[in-house]
Amino acid sequence: MKKPIFLLVVVLITGFTTSAQELTCADFKIGQFYIPEDMAKHTIVTDDGISELKSKRDPTTKKYVVIREENTQIEWKNGIGNGNPEYEIIDWIDDCTYRLTYDSSKSELDEEKKWINDNNGIVVSKTKIENKCLYYIATMTTNDGQKISQNGIICKE
Numbered sequence: 001m002k003k004p005i006f007l008l009v010v011v012l013i014t015g016f017t018t019s020a021q022e023l024t025c026a027d028f029k030i031g032q033f034y035i036p037e038d039m040a041k042h043t044i045v046t047d048d049g050i051s052e053l054k055s056k057r058d059p060t061t062k063k064y065v066v067i068r069e070e071n072t073q074i075e076w077k078n079g080i081g082n083g084n085p086e087y088e089i090i091d092w093i094d095d096c097t098y099r100l101t102y103d104s105s106k107s108e109l110d111e112e113k114k115w116i117n118d119n120n121g122i123v124v125s126k127t128k129i130e131n132k133c134l135y136y137i138a139t140m141t142t143n144d145g146q147k148i149s150q151n152g153i154i155c156k157e
Contacts, residue, residue, distance in 0.1 A: 023156070025096035025126055028068075028134045032157045035064040035075075066154065072103070086113075096126035100138075119143050132156045 065076045068090070075086040087106035091099040101121035102113040109117065116122060119142045127135045133155040140148045 023129050023132065028154065029070050030068055033066040033068060033154050034157060035066065035152065035154050097123065099123050116140065
């Protein structure tokens with residue numbers, strides 16, 4: 001009698017582990033996400049070397065909520081409805097890489113966002129997917145040849 005119960009348990013465990021879905025880049029194209037980490041540190045690469053730049057960030061911001069449709073996204077600081085959202089356009093390069101620019105038709109852009117758009121936006125590329133989070137590197141190559149990059153993470157709600 002113990003043998004059939006043991007076999008049933010083994011079959012159930014195998015079924016649960018094999019049916020666990022691995023996330024792919026496609027799972028991060030549409031839906032609600034959050035960015036959990038402080039994203040203030042950037043790396044700048046020039047012909048003269050590598051340096052780090054820290055952005056000023058509002059200390060009250062704990063996480064960003066991102067609502068993404070396939071070719072657009074809206075970012076909210078500290079939850080939907082808090083403050084003014086940022087509207088962005090996504091231009092997919094391949095399944096795991098896209099170019100992000102700010103949408104000037106939906107809100108007025110500050111100087112930093114205009115500068116990012118004037119320098120062809122930010123290219124975001126997947127480095128890995130782990131659990132419910134996609135790890136990425138965001139890179140912008142400026143018109144004068146500087147390469148600014150930032151490692152980040154975005155997670156499914």
